[in-house]
Each structure stands twice: as structure tokens, then as C-alpha cells.
Amino acid sequence: MALKSLVLVGLVIAAISVQMAEAQFGLNPNNAINFNLLGVQVSLYCTPDGNMGIFGLATPPFKGASVTLQCGNNEIIAKATTNSYGISYMVTNPALVLPFFPPQSNCKVVVNTTLSSCNSTLPSFGALESALGFVGTFLLGNMKVANFAPTGFHYNPSL
Structure with a gap:
């Protein structure tokens, strides 16, 4: 159970990191x-x-x-x-x-x-x-x- 929670938390952090990186690199929602x-x-x-x-x-x-x-x-x-x-x-x-x-x-x-x-x-x-x-x-x-x-x-x- 703890392992599943850890994996879920890791996936959420990864998703947030990707969104933050896109914002930092100046990508808009249309990838321009x-x-x-x-x-x-x-x-x-x-x-x-x-x-x-x-x-x-x-x-x-x-x-x-x-x-x-x-x-x-x-x-x-x-x-x-x-x-x-x-x-x-x-x-x-x-x-x-x-x-x-x-x-x-x-x-x-x-x-x-x-x-x-x-x-x-x-x-x-x-x-x-x-x-x-x-x-x-x-x-x-x-x-x-x-x-x-x-x-x-x-x-x-x-x-």
C-alpha cells in the first residue's frame, strides 16, 4: 500500500514538473x-x-x-x-x-x-x-x- 502511494506521489510530482518546465520554457497551451x-x-x-x-x-x-x-x-x-x-x-x-x-x-x-x-x-x-x-x-x-x-x-x- 505504501509503495502504491509513493508511486502515485511520484507521478503527481512528475506531472507538475513537466507543466512547470513548459511554463519556464515559454510554451503556451498550443505548444507555440x-x-x-x-x-x-x-x-x-x-x-x-x-x-x-x-x-x-x-x-x-x-x-x-x-x-x-x-x-x-x-x-x-x-x-x-x-x-x-x-x-x-x-x-x-x-x-x-x-x-x-x-x-x-x-x-x-x-x-x-x-x-x-x-x-x-x-x-x-x-x-x-x-x-x-x-x-x-x-x-x-x-x-x-x-x-x-x-x-x-x-x-x-x-x-
Whole structure:
């Protein structure tokens, strides 16, 4: 009996979570997107996995890295280059990712610059990649922007 109650509670929580996620992603009841732009903010560090290292903010940034937003069959949706702080921001029309929506499940950020370009002891082949996570929305003038960020890079030697 307790197991059935636990399963029921789990199903109710899952249903509520899906509705909350749809509201956060800006879906209206007709499954149409109601935001104007989709933004992806990337913070990249010169480490084997591109994430902040054990030294925290003392971890060197990955400067000048080519970063792409890829969806579906690795279709490039947006491109950017990291600045001197290892940060880039890509903005795109959500219509470009609509076939792959929600973006965090079908889109990823790929770093096309090899790790050896920021540290010669790191691999000179392969690439970093990360799934996306929803961060939130904000207004830019009269436009609503949905923001996403990498959930955590990992090294893929086959890219």
C-alpha cells in the first residue's frame, strides 16, 4: 500500500514538473514558443574538461575558442568566439531550434578549438561538448529572451 502511494506521489510530482518546465520554457497551451530570442552563455576554462578547475576563479580561461550551438544532426545554429575571460554569448532566433525543442535535450554546445591551443599539455584532437540547461528569461526592450547554459563540458576524442 505504501509503495502504491509513493508511486502515485511520484507521478503527481512528475506531472507538475513537466507543466512547470513548459511554463519556464515559454510554451503556451498550443505548444507555440512565446519568446523572441534564444541565448546561450558559455564560460570556458583551459582545463581537460573545459570546466572551472580546483583553483576556482584562478583557473585560466579558454581565450579565443570557437564555440557552436549544434542541434539535431549536428546542424550549426549559432557560432561565437570566447573573449579574454573565456566567455561567449550566442543569440539566435528560436525558430531555428523549434524542430529540436526543448533545446536542452536536442541541442549541445561544441568547442571546435582543440584544448592544446590553450595548454600544450592537453590533447590536440577531439573537442569539448555539453548539453544545455535552462537558466531563465529576461526582457531586452520588448523582446523576451530565453537563456540556456552548458550543464558541464566533457571531452569527446571522436569529435
